[in-house]
Amino acid sequence: MPYVIHLLIMVSIYSILALSLNLVVGFTGLVFVAAAAFFGIGAYVTAIVMTSFGFNFFLACIVGALFSALIAFAIGAVLSKFRGDYYTLASVGFNIIIYSVFLNWQTVTRGPLGIPGIPRPSIFGLSFSDNFSFLILASLLVILVFLACRFIEQSSFGRVLRAIREDEKAVSVFGYEVLYFKLATFVVAAAFSAFAGSLYASYITFIDPSTFFVNESIFILAVVILGGLASNRGAVLGAAVLVLLPEALRFVGFPPDIAAQMRQVVYGLLLVILMMYRPQGLMGEYKL
Amino acid sequence: MDILPQLILNSLIAGSIYAILALGFNLIFSTVNFFDLSYGAVAVIGAYAVFYFSKLLGWPLFVAVPLGVLISGTIGFLLYTSVYRRLRMRRSSNTVLLVASLGVLTALQALLAIFFSSQFQTLSATSSGERLFSLFSGSITETQVIILLTAVAVLLGLAFVLKLTLFGKAVKAVGDDEEVAKIVGINTDKIIGKVFFIGSAIAGLAAILVGFDTGIEPIMGLPLLLKGVIASIVGGIGNVYGGVAGAFLLGFVENFGIWKISGEWKDAIAFAVLILFLVFRPQGIFKK
Numbered sequence: 001m002p003y004v005i006h007l008l009i010m011v012s013i014y015s016i017l018a019l020s021l022n023l024v025v026g027f028t029g030l031v032f033v034a035a036a037a038f039f040g041i042g043a044y045v046t047a048i049v050m051t052s053f054g055f056n057f058f059l060a061c062i063v064g065a066l067f068s069a070l071i072a073f074a075i076g077a078v079l080s081k082f083r084g085d086y087y088t089l090a091s092v093g094f095n096i097i098i099y100s101v102f103l104n105w106q107t108v109t110r111g112p113l114g115i116p117g118i119p120r121p122s123i124f125g126l127s128f129s130d131n132f133s134f135l136i137l138a139s140l141l142v143i144l145v146f147l148a149c150r151f152i153e154q155s156s157f158g159r160v161l162r163a164i165r166e167d168e169k170a171v172s173v174f175g176y177e178v179l180y181f182k183l184a185t186f187v188v189a190a191a192f193s194a195f196a197g198s199l200y201a202s203y204i205t206f207i208d209p210s211t212f213f214v215n216e217s218i219f220i221l222a223v224v225i226l227g228g229l230a231s232n233r234g235a236v237l238g239a240a241v242l243v244l245l246p247e248a249l250r251f252v253g254f255p256p257d258i259a260a261q262m263r264q265v266v267y268g269l270l271l272v273i274l275m276m277y278r279p280q281g282l283m284g285e286y287k288l
Numbered sequence: 289m290d291i292l293p294q295l296i297l298n299s300l301i302a303g304s305i306y307a308i309l310a311l312g313f314n315l316i317f318s319t320v321n322f323f324d325l326s327y328g329a330v331a332v333i334g335a336y337a338v339f340y341f342s343k344l345l346g347w348p349l350f351v352a353v354p355l356g357v358l359i360s361g362t363i364g365f366l367l368y369t370s371v372y373r374r375l376r377m378r379r380s381s382n383t384v385l386l387v388a389s390l391g392v393l394t395a396l397q398a399l400l401a402i403f404f405s406s407q408f409q410t411l412s413a414t415s416s417g418e419r420l421f422s423l424f425s426g427s428i429t430e431t432q433v434i435i436l437l438t439a440v441a442v443l444l445g446l447a448f449v450l451k452l453t454l455f456g457k458a459v460k461a462v463g464d465d466e467e468v469a470k471i472v473g474i475n476t477d478k479i480i481g482k483v484f485f486i487g488s489a490i491a492g493l494a495a496i497l498v499g500f501d502t503g504i505e506p507i508m509g510l511p512l513l514l515k516g517v518i519a520s521i522v523g524g525i526g527n528v529y530g531g532v533a534g535a536f537l538l539g540f541v542e543n544f545g546i547w548k549i550s551g552e553w554k555d556a557i558a559f560a561v562l563i564l565f566l567v568f569r570p571q572g573i574f575k576k
Contacts, residue, residue: 003383078343081567085323090566093559096514100556167484169443187353214510218394225387261406264398272371285520288383 005131007174009203012138013196018223019142019149020192023185026230026286027158027219029165030182031088034075034076034095035220038190040102041068041214042197045117045209048108057121057128061079061198065191071098072190076183095214102209114208118201133283137198142236145192149232152188162230165286202279215264222267225274240241293426301432301501303539304439305494309516310523310531311446312490318463318526319483322382325389326367327491328513329396329515329569332506334360334492335402335499339411357492363479364488367392372484373477393509400506413501431500438497442490443532450528459483463526492514511555518562522570533573537561 021035045064049055054062058084075094082090102109120129121137128134152158163171172178195229201207219242227238246263254262282288307330316324338356341347371392412431419430450456451563458479461469470476495512497502515538516531523534538558545557565572 032386048403078563078567085382086521086566088383088386089323092514093562095517097556097559100553104552104556148448178415214395218390221387222391227326243402257406258402259403261398265395265402267394268391268398270394272388272395273381275388275391279380279384288381288387 001092002131005135006242008248009131009135009199011240012135012142013199013203014220014223014243015142015236016196016199016240017146017193018227018239019218019232020189020196021147021220021224022227022230022232022235023152023189023192025201025224025229026235026283026284027153027165029159029186029286030184031215031221031288032091032093032100033088033214033221035193035215035218036070036212037095037098038068038193039197039200039220040098040207040209041071042194043184043189043201043207043212044102044109044115044197045194046198047118047201050118050202051115056123057119057198057202058123061195064198065194068116068194069191072187073183075191076186079186080179080182087270092214095258097215099213102212109209112208112210114206116206118205118207119204134203138203139196141199143170146190146232146236152185153232155229157181157184165230182198218271219264219267222271224277225281225284225288226270228281229286229288231281231283231285234281234283242270252262262268290425293424293545295547297423297426297428297432299540299543300536301428301435301539302543302566303536304435305498305501306515306535306538307439307517307532308439308442308490308494309512310519310535311442311528312487313513313516313526313535314398314520314523314531315446315459315490316483316487318528319459319480320372320376321463322372322385322523323389323517323528324372325513326387326392326501327364327389327488327516328509329400330360330364330367330488331491331495331512332400332504332509333363333396334489335411335504336404336465336506338493338496338499338574339409339504340467342411343373353496356496357489359490360361361485361489364371364491365485368484373480375463395432397506397509405505408505409505410503412498429501431497435497435501436507438493442493443529446490455479455482455490471536484502514555515558520557520572521562522565522572524574527572529573530574 020061021032024032042064045067046060049060049063050057065273069100079087079090103111120127120134122128128137160181161172162178164181168178223238223242224235226242228234246259246266249259249262274281313327322409334356337359338352341350341355371388372385375388394479420427421433450459461474462476462479463481466476519538522533522537523532524530538561541561542554543558546554
């Protein structure tokens with residue numbers, strides 16, 4: 001049972017990541033491969049303000065999201081100049097730059113040593129130190145992000161986004177500032193990813209840079225594509241499948257380090273197979 | 289010892305490796321017009337093949353190295369026939385091809401880690417006994433001399449094939465307009481297959497040289513790929529010779545950059561160069 005709860009918490013964290021990446025990839029059609037960067041920014045900011053300044057988790061969460069949004073604003077302004085494949089490559093670049101910051105800005109991030117001893121959340125005397133109550137907190141956050149994404153999707157804002165994805169020129173002819181819409185979506189998505197980072201940091205209680213490398217961004221992209229582009233339910237489904245599927249490999253009897261590699265083989269192959277046979281994913285409404 | 293000559297030498301050596309990578313990458317890109325991200329993994333497979341034949345089976349290097357290069361080429365060719373050709377026949381968008389190749393990269397790197405462990409290993413026979421040459425008060429190892437010479441040889445060889453043979457003309461025709469090339473009777477499929485073989489073999493050669501100079505690990509595919517991509521874009525994507533100029537520019541910027549800041553920022557510097565170029569001069573130094 002503790003194992004099941006652990007897995008469900010991981011599914012929740014990746015659901016939030018997938019929901020927010022889906023806003024970018026699904027609704028603007030741009031393949032963004034730096035989700036782990038904002039995941040990491042949320043985790044690091046939360047870890048630092050909680051361990052060094054004694055912030056409460058929920059306050060740290062908000063600080064992390066704001067910080068992530070701020071950086072996303074700067075990066076998004078540069079990225080919005082690119083289109084198609086160049087956008088993807090530049091986003092990989094930003095992921096590696098931010099990863100280098102985690103790894104090398106040792107006075108703040110402690111570099112490869114990572115930050116240990118991140119406390120679990122607590123508020124009004126209510127502590128989320130055991131995994132079951134943490135799962136409830138995580139699920140609440142998933143629901144919150146899910147509803148926010150659905151609201152964005154169904155609002156007039158979301159309709160404009162979809163129109164941009166289908167035909168950017170036509171939308172700008174109608175007088176919409178395309179750049180503003182893309183940038184706003186990007187910033188919101190980054191803030192949501194930071195929530196996932198805060199949860200992760202507080203759940204594992206230890207973070208180090210290796211979690212936030214390009215591999216992780218590719219994994220999150222695989223989750224979104226598997227679930228289906230522009231489908232919020234698909235994002236959650238994709239997270240569940242891709243977190244749970246490799247776990248099955250543990251039961252087949254692979255040693256842990258090989259199981260970790262097998263996870264990469266699984267989602268790598270899955271990306272290839274999806275691209276060949278079902279580019280819109282399981283529940284997607286849009287093909288790349 | 290003066291530091292400037294050594295920095296220039298280091299820049300030239302790094303530039304040569306990047307140049308070889310960029311030559312292969314650009315050759316493939318200029319023919320098929322999509323970013324083949326599996327290029328990095330294909331390169332590392334060649335290096336691991338050499339590791340397997342020379343270190344584990346004890347075969348002599350003059351057998352193992354050519355075999356490694358051939359294996360890289362063959363894997364590149366097989367990936368084309370099994371994945372990319374099908375996707376291209378279905379008129380998939382470039383983004384789909386890019387995501388599929390990202391999946392291939394992830395899966396292949398993880399497979400290498402499963403078979404050979406993710407340990408860092410070196411290809412050179414002895415760890416200490418390499419001959420050192422001194423050049424303008426800087427020093428250079430025997431392997432590094434070979435790297436410089438190989439870069440020149442690959443450049444000249446490729447230039448000869450592309451400029452003076454019928455195959456080279458056909459490659460150029462396919463790159464300019466595949467449909468028209470097909471109409472005038474060029475077997476485009478065969479040409480592209482050969483291009484994948486040659487480009488991948490060149491990639492393998494680069495990774496093998498890196499293996500002798502520093503060492504190999506499964507995850508080095510991504511950095512190798514990215515250096516080749518950055519050099520290509522900076523030099524002018526699709527321009528086979530532009531990539532060489534971009535490679536040396538990248539080599540110099542990286543090595544002179546870490547003169548002032550610490551060495552761990554090398555990758556971040558490389559991507560800063562890429563993003564600056566994408567923003568201010570997206571067509572690269574030499575336009576195609």
